[in-house]
Amino acid sequence: MNRLKKNVSLHGAVALLAALGMSAVAHAQTGPIKIGVLAPVTGPLATPGKDMVEGWKLFWEQAGHTAGGRKVEYVIADTTCNPDQALTQARRLVHQEKVHFLVGPLCGHEGPAVAQVSKETGVPLVMDAAGADTITKWSRTPSVVRTAVSASQIGHPWGEYMYKELGLRNVTFIGQDYTWGHEVTLGAVRSFTALGGKVAKMIWNPIGTKDYGPTIAGIPEDTDGVSAVVVGADRVRLFEAWFNFGMDRKKKIYGGYWLHQDVLPQMDDRAIGLIGNSLNYAAGLQTPENIAFTTAFAKAYKRLPSWFGESAYTAGLWTKAAIDSINGKVEDRDAFLKAMRTVSVKAPRGPLKLDAYDNPIQNVYVSKIQKIKHPVLGDILTNVPVKTYEGVSQFWTFDPKDFLARGPYKR
Amino acid sequence: MDRGRLALSLIALAAALALPFVAGPFWTGLATQMYIFGLLALSVDLLLGHAGLFSLTHASFFAVSAYTVAILQVRYAVPTTLAAPAGILAGTLLAAVFGISVRTRGVYFILITIALGYVVWGVAHRWSSFTGGDNGVTNVPFPAIGGVGITSHTQYYYLVLAVILLCALGYRVLIRSPFGLGLRGIKASETRMQSLGYRTSAHLYAAFVLSGALASLAGVLYVYYNRFVNPVASSFPISVEAALMAIVGGSGTIIGPFLGAGVVLGLRNWVSSFFEMHHAIMGAVFIATVLWAPDGLVGIAARLRARFSRPKEPGP
Missing domain, CATH: 3.40.50.2300 (Response regulator)
Incomplete structure (x- = not known):
């Protein structure tokens, strides 16, 4: 053994x-x-x-x-x-x-x-x-x-990306309801709203949520984009529910922390082209x-x-x-x-x-799911960076003292 | 107590006292955990083994007491002399509220206790501005009374040992008292006890609150050992494990829950260091217990004793 x-x-x-x-x-x-x-x-x-x-x-x-x-x-x-x-x-x-x-x-x-x-x-x-x-x-x-x-270290650039690069103004945030999920999501909310973005709705789901139907039904009509921060098996459930409800034809969903490399083998070509993550690593780098x-x-x-x-x-x-x-x-x-x-x-x-x-001070990569030809593995889905935020600090552009005085992100 | 059992108890006590000198800090720590979770299992067994009620909410009292101590000590710098009793009090008060579940029996009792347990877990998990959410409360100091405080895990081991010995003695008195016998009577036949004039619901309610108090004491010992607490302490698996510890060790006995705690914690912490599928072994142990040793380790020991000892002459 x-x-x-x-x-x-x-x-x-x-x-x-x-x-x-x-x-x-x-x-x-x-x-x-x-x-x-x-x-x-x-x-x-x-x-x-x-x-x-x-x-x-x-x-x-x-x-x-x-x-x-x-x-x-x-x-x-x-x-x-x-x-x-x-x-x-x-x-x-x-x-x-x-x-x-x-x-x-x-x-x-x-x-x-x-x-x-x-x-x-x-x-x-x-x-x-x-x-x-x-x-x-x-x-x-x-x-x-x-x-x-740090959790919010990847959230801050994500908020800015949604506002500046995706041109979103009224976003619905789907977040996993535990500390990591709160900190990533609320980090993004903070930088997004600081630029003038509006939160259409916050939807929190506990880890292990079996049914994403109510979540999807709760997305407001006037929202112009959905941000997803989900972990574990919930990643697949949200993905399946999104397509089963035909949401792919109605709204755009973007993964702040969603389609990681370890879950991609359980997904199919529908994932191609989705923004998968805003993370300090992308396997397709x-x-x-x-x-x-x-x-x-x-x-x-x-x-x-x-x-x-x-x-x-x-x-x-x-x-x-x-x-x-x-x-x-x-x-x-x-x-x-x-x-x-x-x-x-x-x-x-x-x-x-x-x-x-x-x-660590490090790069944060916003990545898109693409099918690539890998020299060892052949055709495979992976995260390919589309935008690199270089040398991101855990305090983003905020002053560390103010950040610390403000206290942790809590829902 | 006959002479053989007295000798055995003394040997066990000597071994427990010598442990920190013989084994390293890891084993001492594991033994401390065994005592603490053994005490929690003992509290569950007061209902399970004596009154026949299967409670799955004891992690609630355990955790509420642990959280109370942690929050008082860390955030408000309340000394141990006040924080520890406050912890026990908070857990016991919760037990006094949850005690309403003794109005139900059988599977309904199990279901309502599961539900109550989830309420407490939900509060610990979601009310993060107060409980710290997933991160819990950290940096709990060692207990100290006045200027005298515990400074090492070895010292804490002896403190826990002393506390559980006192609890075991108290428990022994309790289960042999008319109250304890009354509980046994209810387990055997509640209707008969009622026809004899006992108010069985009041009896069970008292047992539930007492058992909650004991679980709260275990929670206090736990938080000073771990030095942090988070929602896992209040979670359903802790309640289940406490009941399993009692069953594996020998329900209805005093030493059984502690032995069971040793088996469960030993399997998890020691076996996992060299065998990846340790959960499977744990499962096999539980299945074997249910099939072949329904009275647990204590039951096995009693059976062996009965087989090898001479049948005694009937007394005068």
Whole structure:
């Protein structure tokens, strides 16, 4: 059975030996670097969890399981998308497995739980997916850095895009009714209304809404566009309901956070041409880094990565850059955190650097669903960027102090 | 209590006291969780094992008490000496309201408790300006009385151990009291108890509130251990798990719910570290319990004991 523990793989062995040879004198008595990875391997978000684990694995296989001249080992713990379990597993990784730092978790509400463990033990936490705004705004922890994205960071450009590029003035917002959904949707509402746009209606649906009929029936007649922020299985349900009700002939729907790569295999050609996402990653991005990454990912796992896969891969890239810059001395937690905060990374999703509040400044891509000919996978639906907002801060164009004084987005 | 059981209890107590020195912080933490969820399971079992009522709303009392403590301590800097009793009080008051569900029996009781549980979950989840929504309330400090406070999880382990031992003793007195026997009587035949002149509804209502108070106490212990609380604590699966813990360990006993909590938490947290399909094992354990060990682990132990011990001479 999968022991969920990765040691040296064969194709990384050569690089490893070379690296060990070089640093054998310097680190003769140090053992391997141990990293604890918290991911929902089972449970409601097991599919993104799988992407996360595999993106992470891919990076370290490519890197030959070495960083800073030391061997790198990692232990993957299953959080099942439950904060209690995430907390216990984080404590297990710290106390039993004696990891040098933690990576994860994925589910938004697990974030504060794991940050708690980082706070009480001092073990650094690299948040590579959980997006709660508050982690890098109102409740920051000195030992926590985020390499992924804050929820509203992708919402702000989306509001501006709808107003300026799509020319919308009266938008109905469909949002998923939980913290991430609130923060993405209300971030977009804020930048959209700041420009003079009007909210025709807000429709909130809890995660796991079975029937999107009432939602669609509730869209006002005079609205000139619909913005969708939906997650999990709801993404497919909204998609199906939209076409089944014939809405595609009446209104335009745009995905602020909707048609991610992991859900596209469940959709068909009706999706082509829809705006799918406003996100810090799009699998169809044509940069050398992303082409190399998506090709390797496709070869290894026979599919394209979603943003969770890219995010975990980049967390690997980022932590390796930090470890390299301190010559593998991860035992010095302050030095490691300082390195995480100062290195800049050229990730598949673009250039990255942390702001003064430990959240990455990064590009946000508005993407359209297209069918492309992929060299490995053949014909496949993917997100192709149509507009790039470069170097977006989690505070958008607002002053950080005012933003923080204003408080979190709440419905 | 006969000599064998006394010896066994003393050994168990010694093992519990020695645990933090023998095992690492992870196992100590897991044992703390086992005690806390065991206490929650015990509170559910007061209704399930003694009165025959299957409640699926106990996560509500657990969570309301945890939220009360967390909000008072974090936002209003209220000391533990006031926050902890306030938590228990809030949970118990809620139980006094939810106690109206004892007007129903059987499947209706189960359904109404599920519905009530969802109301509390909905409030915790949706009233985000007060409860913090999905993010919950974080940064709960360790408990402290005056200037003396808990500073480590090991110390907290002993505190929880002391509390659950006191609860277990109190529970023992309660179930052997006329009140406890009355509950058993209702479970066996409510109509007969009524014809004997008992006001069974009042009896069950009191049991429901007491059980809610015990669940609230578990909630207080939980929030100081986790140091945060979010809507998951009030969710339906927690109520179900508490009942399953009681059943797996041995419903109607005191040690059973704690053993059951150990099995469930152990499977989830330890087995998941090396076996991906740990949920399947959990399912298999529940099925096996229902089919072959309806009295749980305690039932198995009793059966083995009966098989291997000599039949005793009848007493004088």
